[in-house]
Amino acid sequence: MARVVVDVMLKPDILDPQGKAVHGALPRLGFDGISEVRQGKRFELEVDGELTEERLAQIRSLAETVLSNPVIEDYAVHVQTA
Amino acid sequence: MKVGVVTFPGSLDDVDAARAVTLAGGEAVPLWHGDHDLRGVDAVVLPGGFSYGDYLRCGAIARFAAVMTEVIVAAGRGMPVLGICNGFQILCESHLLPGALIRNDHRRFVCKDQRLRIENVATAWTSVYEPGAEITIVLKNGEGGYVADQSTLDALEGEGRVVARYLDGNPNGSAREIAGIVNAAGNVVGLMPHPEHCVEELTGPGTDGLPFFASVLSTLAAR
Numbered sequence: 218m219a220r221v222v223v224d225v226m227l228k229p230d231i232l233d234p235q236g237k238a239v240h241g242a243l244p245r246l247g248f249d250g251i252s253e254v255r256q257g258k259r260f261e262l263e264v265d266g267e268l269t270e271e272r273l274a275q276i277r278s279l280a281e282t283v284l285s286n287p288v289i290e291d292y293a294v295h296v297q298t299a
Numbered sequence: 300m301k302v303g304v305v306t307f308p309g310s311l312d313d314v315d316a317a318r319a320v321t322l323a324g325g326e327a328v329p330l331w332h333g334d335h336d337l338r339g340v341d342a343v344v345l346p347g348g349f350s351y352g353d354y355l356r357c358g359a360i361a362r363f364a365a366v367m368t369e370v371i372v373a374a375g376r377g378m379p380v381l382g383i384c385n386g387f388q389i390l391c392e393s394h395l396l397p398g399a400l401i402r403n404d405h406r407r408f409v410c411k412d413q414r415l416r417i418e419n420v421a422t423a424w425t426s427v428y429e430p431g432a433e434i435t436i437v438l439k440n441g442e443g444g445y446v447a448d449q450s451t452l453d454a455l456e457g458e459g460r461v462v463a464r465y466l467d468g469n470p471n472g473s474a475r476e477i478a479g480i481v482n483a484a485g486n487v488v489g490l491m492p493h494p495e496h497c498v499e500e501l502t503g504p505g506t507d508g509l510p511f512f513a514s515v516l517s518t519l520a521a522r
Contacts, residue, residue, distance in 0.1 A: 227401075231446060232472065234406045283363070286356055286392065288399040289446060 219268040220297040221276050225285045226257035260284055261297075268296060300519045302512070303330040303340035305370070307361045311348030312383065312495055319495040320344070323512035332364040341519050342379040342423070343370055345386030347439075347493055357400060357442050358388030367393060379423035379515045380487045384440055387479070387489035396480055396489045397455070398447030403440065404472025412504040413438035413492050414466040415478050419459050422481045423518040424488040427510045434507035438470055438478075438492040445473035445480075445491070455480055462488055 227233050233255050240254035260280075264272060277294055285292040302320040304327055306313045317327035328340050332350075337343065351360035361367065367389070374380045374395055382390035390396045403409060417425055417432045428434075447455070452474055455461055463479035471491070479490035494508025 231401060232404055232444070234402045234404055238406055283359070284355070286359065286399055288391070288397075289401060 218266075219264045221262045221264055221268070221273070222295045222297050223260040223262065223276070223280045223284050224257060224293045224295070225260070225280075225290050226255060226292075227289055228291055231289045258284075300325045300342070300516050301328045301338075301340040302326070302515065303328045303337055303343045305330045305332060305343065305345050305366055307332040307348070307350035307364060309349045309352055310346050310385070312346040312493065313348070315493075316344045316346040316383065316495040319498045319508065319512045322498050323509055323516055325512065325516050330366055332361070332366050335365050335369060337366070337369050337373060342381075342515050343373070344495075345370070345380065345382040345389050346495070347384030347386060350385055350389065353385075353442070356388075356392065358385060358390075358392040361385075361389045362392040371395060374482075374487050377484060377486050379518060381424050381511065381515070382487075382489045383493055383495060384443070384491055387491055388442070390487060390489045395487050396482055397451050398445055398474075398480070400442055400491070401444045401446055402442045403444055403470075408439070408441045409443070409470050410437075410439040411470065412436070413470060413478075415463045415492060416466055417463055419462045419481060421459075421485060422462055422488050422514075423486045424481075424490075424511050424514050425462060426514040426518055428514070433466065435504050436492045436494050436497040436508045437503055440471060440491055443471040443473065443491045445477045447474060452477075458483065463490060463492070 236254040236256040280292040302325045304317045320327040417428045465476040481488045494511040497503045497508030
């Protein structure tokens with residue numbers, strides 16, 4: 218059993234209205250010195266059996282075709298060790 | 300002429316779309332997301348709504364519905380397909396149309412009567428409009444901001460593939476005020492505003508949406 222984490226973020230040149238909304242609230246709440254907030258998604262996949270290179274390649278394909286939209290988003294795949 | 304209207308879990312405007320087809324003189328055929336069957340239709344409408352609760356990304360899960368496999372094959376063979384609002388998002392997620400739709404730049408849901416200019420009357424869904432026609436139909440979306448990279452936008456403009464453009468200001472932050480686009484073949488159109496809500500004087504701002512449905516019937520009749 219292994220855990221693979223897929224982080225998905227909007228590409229830097231794509232407007233992130235949610236991140237902007239969060240950022241806009243910070244000074245009001247007393248959090249200063251934060252110049253930008255970008256909001257993304259994190260997927261945690263519990264993978265059965267041994268995490269082979271082949272399985273990892275499948276997960277990268279999943280990240281590219283389902284979990285992210287490459288037109289507007291970048292993804293990163295990390296294997297989490299206990 | 301049979302025009303199929305797909306119902307996904309969370310579709311809202313499938314009944315209005317079917318009604319618009321009927322009022323334009325066509326036969327509306329309900330299609331179910333889980334079926335591998337287009338039931339012999341001549342064209343397909345992907346209606347608005349919140350398929351699969353907009354989970355993951357708008358249209359991202361609907362794109363993998365069984366019926367979409369058939370729609371993608373049929374679209375490739377030239378069948379007219381119109382995606383309205385959530386349907387437009389599904390067409391982008393399916394890569395039948397370029398670009399993507401993101402959250403409105405002002406972060407609020409927009410619901411208004413929207414003026415548009417029809418810029419391409421050579422598509423399967425706009426052929427009975429006058430070139431440059433200015434129309435008013437309903438716009439209602441939370442994630443209607445059309446985005447694509449600069450070279451894609453330049454190509455769309457250069458090839459005349461911007462079907463409709465917003466007038467009187469940009470309601471959702473769409474690049475270059477784009478409200479709708481068409482694929483290179485001219486049969487697949489994605490549109491953020493809702494022509495199916497504007498087909499009767501009694502409800503909505505008028506009947507400016509009806510020609511979308513009359514156009515596809517005319518296009519099919521001419522084949």
